[in-house]
Amino acid sequence: VLFRSSELPLLLYTFNFSLPLVCVRVCGFLSLAMEQTVALSAAVEELIQAICSEKSVAPPVDNARRRLAVAGEAESLRILANIRQMTSELRNFSGLILYRTNPSRSSLTSPRPSATLNNDASLP
Numbered sequence: 001v002l003f004r005s006s007e008l009p010l011l012l013y014t015f016n017f018s019l020p021l022v023c024v025r026v027c028g029f030l031s032l033a034m035e036q037t038v039a040l041s042a043a044v045e046e047l048i049q050a051i052c053s054e055k056s057v058a059p060p061v062d063n064a065r066r067r068l069a070v071a072g073e074a075e076s077l078r079i080l081a082n083i084r085q086m087t088s089e090l091r092n093f094s095g096l097i098l099y100r101t102n103p104s105r106s107s108l109t110s111p112r113p114s115a116t117l118n119n120d121a122s123l124p
Contacts, residue, residue: 038065041073047080054084057093064094067101075101 040048052059060068068076079100083090090096 038062038069040065040069040076044068044073044076044080047077047084051080051084051090051093055090055093057090060094060097064097067098071101
């Protein structure tokens, strides 16, 4: 969630936040989020930070971070490197991570075994 820095004190007072929060400055706005609890390797974290900085996007939400953790370090680095190389505008970093780590997506893109004909005359 993005807020102007002048809105932050009023927001914290209005909603009486007592949870651990992290504020990240993104393009003159503050991103307010619950403290991240999903641990990723240092290399993956560094690449996430580089993407956030270069593309001016907020860090991925916990659900996207969980998917990266499940995918493993090598696959996470591959996905993030592809995202970093994109030339088009990155609008939803978390959404793109969720899309690229979707288990059903990988089964759709993997080659299917070819059907074989059984020429056995004993079968009807």
